[in-house]
Amino acid sequence: MSLLALENVDVFYGDLQATFGVTLHVEAGETVAIIGANGAGKSTLLRAIIGLTPTGRGSIRFAGEDITHQRCNLVARRGVALVPEGRRLFHSLTVEENLLMGMARARPGPWTLSAVYQLFPAMRELRHAPASDISGGQQQMVAIARALLTNPRLLLCDELSLGLAPKVINEIYSCFAGIRDSGISVVLVEQDTVRARNSSSRIYCLLKGRVTLARTAADVTLEEIKQAYFGDRGS
């Protein structure tokens, strides 16, 4: 049984349909990448999984339970966490207060304040700084730590590399080994296809709301990705 299974998921924004019959699954302990161009429906899919955007048709199952139409906060407490696009820290709270917000409704598990400070040592010194005053890379680390502190079984990461320097992106990705080792499944939404392929076991590619590629990361060639990413005009 998959940890997460989407079947023929259609998501709508008003009259606009953002995804068309998306079917995908994530196994326990697995890292899956979802790639695609801007507007392909990647973020929408993550929002639908955690319940921030209602799912129009199809079903979403998490750990065997149907969560298709469940409220976001209940899905979160079942063990789904989101690192949102653009980080979205609570700006009037300090770094540590942001982390405490993640902890307050946490499931039992290995992630504690001291564990995330060990993962991101720089954060300990910044913990009393307002969340709006720290750099983009540091904010991304806080956003990841905040999500980890809920002790999720599934971590949804939306465009971790957005607007960050390559050196900082490497730092952030290097910590994912530690996160995987704690048994968490990860869904990485990325525009950087090479990075997505290198850091995941399987890849899904979305094009205009449809899955155009679903392959094991090790088998897939860049040419295939290009084809799936841009459609026919890419070839």
Place this chain on the structure above:
Amino acid sequence: MSIVEAFINGLMVGGLYGLFGLGLALAFGIMRVVNIAHGEFIVLAAYLGVSLLTLTPLPLPIVVVCVAAAAFALGWVLQAAILNRVVGPNPVPGMVITMGLSIVLRNALVKIYGSNIRSIDVGALQDWGIRILGVSIGVLPLLIFFAAIMLFVATNFLLTRTTVGRAFRAAADDFEILETLGYDRRTVYSAAMGLAVTLSALAGLLLAMRSSFSPFSGAERLLIAFEVVIIGGLGSLRGCFLGGLFLGVVQVVGLRLNPNSGPLFGHLAFFVVLLAKQMNFSIRPAWRRA
């Protein structure tokens, strides 16, 4: 009453004005609800206090606790049953609902209590006074002022040191992310409205001990609350407190200079502040640490 005494008296009234503003600012800052019934809640609390004091043998402190509890329940139910259905980027539905509620409450109060002016009788305490350096200060206003300060300090503690307080501030920043962390936005909002109405009710009760009120006092109290919030800024407790003090001092000193002026000087001062600020207050404030 000398000018100095008027100034001190103004400060003491101003503490309560600050609390009026705080209730309004919390509701707007956290869930974008402009509570037009704010003034009626303040008056309702005063009537509830009067009723409990006259109909039951309960002592004043117990009555205060009862009114606070009832106000919290009222705020919670209002938010959970009605306002949570209309929260969103458009503040107008919430304004219309609370405006309707204010009309209902006002007329219900007239029906039940009549339109006579009332006040809460605190007995001999009313007449006690102390003299410091030739300036006489009433003990009751002083106690009420300290109560207002304590409420501000307690609210600050709640917002910065407790989980529920952090959740209030986080909800003001980004309620979607708050939900992804396992919080039900609706519950957080209900608790916040409970707190906002409790603070207003306590302020209303305290004001009723030192001045009179009628079912029609609500509009004036609402006006004061709006002025405090706009003078002090939406984002901070300190702003509310200082805004309240400012308005209180201007009003009482103005009354001392011209006993017929009523609330004129307070409103004039507000107008001046508005001009100075050029109406430049942000529509998306956030709760900062005070």
